[in-house]
Amino acid sequence: MKDRLKEFVNENREDFDMFEPRPELWQEICTELKVQKALEEKPRKEAKVISINFGERLNFTADFMFMRVAATIVLLLACGITLWMVKQNAPTPTNSLAVATETAGQPSVYQVAPELAEVEVYYTSQINSKREELSEYDLKVLGLDETRQIDNELARLDSSYTRLKNQLQTTPNTDQVMAAMIQNLQIRIEVLNHQLEVLKKIEAIKEQDTTEPKNNETTTI
Amino acid sequence: MEKGTFQDVNAKVVQRCREGDNRAQYELYKLYSKAMFNVSMRITNDYAESEDVLQEAFISAFKNLHSYKAEASFGSWLKRIVINASVNAVRKRRSELVPLEDRIAGDIPDEEYDDDAEWQVEQVRRAIQRLPDGYRVVLSLYLLEGLDHAEIGDVLGISESTSKSQYSRARKKLLEIMKDTHSMA
Incomplete structure (x- = not known):
């Protein structure tokens, strides 16, 4: 049948x-x-595999996820070690002065007494x-063991200084407290100065002791 | 001979497309977009939908170019993609392309309306547009896209005989529409 249409x-x-x-539409x-x-390239990147061959026996394959985890662990370890080292090197609080340590803790004190x-x-x-x-003086060599006493004295002064500093915030008589604090600091310097003088004297005596016999020896020969 | 050389030219462009050459992709688009757009227009009868189909078809063609084996021409391969995408688009808006009562292949009297007709392309085209979805798709695929009834059956998921009877009905309806518009004019 013919279809004319x-x-x-x-x-x-x-x-x-x-x-x-x-x-x-083309755009x-x-x-x-x-x-x-x-979208196609993204998963391909993630699936990228690094494979390292150590001969034929050991075949070590690692994908990026593994590398990421490894990097994170290394980073955390490094942070931990650094923190530990810093803590080890940090000066023990007994050595530092209350003067210095208190500065950060109580800013309000400096509002009361800015000077x-x-x-x-x-x-x-x-x-x-x-x-x-x-x-710088080797106290033990010089035969002095009273350093501990001095340290104790300084520590006592330090604690009384802290007490005064706390008082400064509550007391209306700031001038008196301030004067006491300055006196406290001056006493410390005096104590240290006195100790230094004593040490210098001892050193001078010891030097004389060591040089004199030497001179004797040379004269006898 | 002429067909052979034409395919060769296309093969080169297709190869460049496989390598992701954007200019080669545009060459194929320029060559086929209009024809493919009209294929889709005849099936969906909707401008926006046809654009969606065209976009979808070209993207899927460029993506799946590795599965094109040059057994047929690139054009007919692409056309099949466009036809399938268009049919799917029509299916989405209407669940059944071919109504159930039309699925039984019945005898349709071969009344010839076309003996006295002086057809014009524009008139036929408009008449096709006025056909209901089911008729229009089968008629377009057979008349304009050059698919045989077995192929139409494959695309639409119906039997070959259903396609045949559906075409006869569609053809009859089309001639009626043309006669009506002609007498009205």
Whole structure:
């Protein structure tokens, strides 16, 4: 059976295509293709495998997830060790002065007596330099073991200083307390100065003792 | 001979597309977008839907280019993708493309409406657009896309004989529509 309609359509096939898509459609297809490409590449990256061959016996494969975990562990270990080292090196609180340690803890004290900060800085630097000077002497060699006594004395002064500092916040008579605090600091310097003088004297005597016999020896020969 | 050389030209462009060459992709798009858009327009009868189908079809074609084995021309391979996507789009908005009562292949009297007709492309095209979905799809696939009834059966999931009877009904309806519009004019 002949289909005249079919024949007609075949003859005019081209003319039936009269619609056209919007010209922007290609751009939309392009962006969609890029998005899909990006989505395809993402999982491929994650699945990337590093494989290291040690001969034929040992085959060590590690993917990125493993590497990430390993890196995290290394980082945590490093942090832990650093913290531990810092703690080990940190000066024990008994060695430091209450003057210095209190500064961070109670800022309100400096609101009551603003000049205190300056005073503290001055005296603590003095005390510290004296202490350094003292530490240069080898006390045991010089036959002195009373250093502990001095340390105790200094610690007592330090604790009374802390007490005074606390009082400063509550008492209305700030001038008196301040005076007491400065006196406290001055006493410490005096104690240290006295100790230094004693040590210097002892050293001088010892030097004389060691040089004199030497001179004797040379004269006898 | 002419067909052979044409396929060769396409093969080169297709190969460049496989390598992700955007310009080659555009070449194929320029070559086929209009024809494919009209294929989709005839099936879906909806401009926006046809654009969606065209976009979807080209993206899926570029993505699955590795499965194109050059047994058929690239055009007919792409056309099959467009037809399937278009049919799916129509299915989405209407669950049944071919109504159940039409699925039984019955005898349709071969009344010839077309003996006296002086057809015009525009008239036929408009008449096709006025056909109900089920008729329009079968008629378009057979008349314009050049699929035989077995292929139409495959695409729509119906038997070959159903496709045949459906086409006969669609054709009859089309000629009626054309006669009506002609007499009205």
